[in-house]
Amino acid sequence: MLAAMASSPSSPQAMTAARERGDACPGTLRLHAADDGALARVRVPGGVVTAAQAEALAAAARRLGDGDLHLTSRGNVQLRGLRESCGAELAEVLGAAGLLPAPGHERVRNVVASPLSGLDGRGLRDVRPWLVALDRSLCASGEARELSGRFLFALDDGRGDVAGLGADVTVRATAGGGAVLCLGSTGAVLRVSGDEAPRAAVLAAEVFLATVRASGTLVWRVDELSVSADALASEVRRRLSESGIDVDGAAQREPVDTTGPAPGSSGDALSVHVPLGRLSAAQWGELVGVAAASPSSGELRLTPWRGVVVPVPDLDAPRAATALDRLEAVGLVVDPASPWLRVGACVGRPGCAKSRTDVRADATRALVAVGRAPLPVYWSGCERRCGRPRGDLIDAVAAPDGGYRLTAAVRGRDPRTAPLDDPSHFATALAAIAP
Structure with a gap:
């Protein structure tokens, strides 16, 4: 039946990728050689780590890497600056902490989940049981080991935050205890x-x-x-039926809001933003300390927006204010009006050989002007634009001859581009392309 499927793309954005090699996405057991040393990407399904696991990650970063923890746009953790020969030691440390439950599946455990689910009363369902069940089922599937390290699952509690992140398979809670299964970023939706x-x-x-x-x-x-998309949906429907899962017709995609948790206090949780996704040992230690002070929770939730949510049951205003002051004192963002929420960047130099400049330093220099930009700004060291988020934004790409090219990338509009010779002139260049 699969061979008879129609050959039209599964979505308007789809393009057939005639790839010539297998997926080289790094993991914990497959390190990537970068200019600043080896890199390991630790999959953290749903971004959830216990305080003990967080301490193990910090210890590995200190002993084997550059000492920092680098958050990804999927709520995973990267360790950078590793010795090339440390793979076995790293695997032993992370395995002992329960971060490698299925070594054969370690690169495919890519799952994002609504970070505030069950904490602020907004979702239709607490997705934590879904997360546990999905990870267990994924690790039990022999076939799933063949998935690319780029294949992504999303578990949305109904609020629409991770449903708009372009996952390959999205589960979104609906009223009455149901769910919809979304295939790709624009494909079919099954109840x-x-x-x-x-x-x-x-x-x-x-x-x-x-x-x-x-x-x-x-x-x-x-x-x-x-x-x-219809042919794929038909085959998924058939497979589910054969496995005893009823599909109650098709559905429409609901609106999404991919802004992520705002910094501050929300329900039984504290939320912070991590500037450019890089956590120092001191920042990580404060987060772990706040989490460990709540024994009934004792966990961190890393978000796809390079932030961290700390569940704190029965949180009152004085405790929230004290904890947020501690986190702000080490450089974490607790102000929802901070311009840091509107800026992102790839790793740039010196970590990446393909980058033309130190984009993170340039992003920091332009921070004040970015706060006045009508759209978020993403800085890239080359045209690959690694880690760039979805949606409308100002695209700042380092140019081969120096400086940057700024582009206002707004869906439905022709892109507007202007040169930026120096990050300190960002406001001037922005005025030329503002949508």
Whole structure:
């Protein structure tokens, strides 16, 4: 049946990716050689780490790497500046902390989840049970080991925060205890039982793999498939039915809001933003200290927006203010009006050989002007634009001849571009392209 699928793209944005090699995405057991040393990417499903696991990550960064923890746009953690020969020692440390429950699946445990789920009363469902069930089912699937390290699952509690992050398989809670299963960023939406949603998500991923094998084309993401969205949905529906999961018709995609948690206090949680996603040992230590002070929780939730949510049950205003003061004192952002929430950057020099400049330093120099920009700003050291988020933004890309090219990338409008010779002149260049 798979071989008979139509050959039209699975989404308007899809393009067939005739890749010539396997996915080289780094993990914990497969280190990546960067200019500042080896790099390990530790998958943290849903961004959830216990205080003990957080301390193990910090210890590994201090002993084996540059001492910092680098957050990714999927709520994972990267350790940089590692010795090339430290792989076995790193795996032992992380395995002992429970961060490598299934070594054969360690690169495919890419799951984002609503960070405030169950903490602020806004979601339709607490997705933590979904997260546990999905990770367990994913690690139990022999087929799932073939997924690319770029394949992404999203678990949305109904508020629409992670549903707009372009995951390959998204589960979103609906009223009455149900769920919808979304395929790709714009593909079909199927109604399923909330209780069966995590298993349905893994089965959908297995259908994706079978579709890739049948097509004879190497692709990594659902949106890259050359089959039609309807054909893929039909095959997923058939696979779910065979596995005893009812599909209660199709549904429409609901609105999304991908801004992420605002810094400050919200319900039973504290939220902070991490400037450019880089956490020092002191910052990480303060976060762990706040988490450990709540024994009934004792965890951190790393967000896809390079932030951290700390669950603090029965949080009152005085305790929240004291904790936020501690976190702000070490350089974490607790002010929802901070311009840091509107700026991001790739790692740049000296960590990346392909980067033309130190983009993080330039982003910091332009911070005040960025606060007046009508859109978020993302700084990239080259045209690959690693880590750039989805959505409308100001694209600042380092130019081969020095300086940057600023582009206002707004959906539905022609891009407007201007040169930026020096980050201190950001406001002038911005005025030339402001949408």
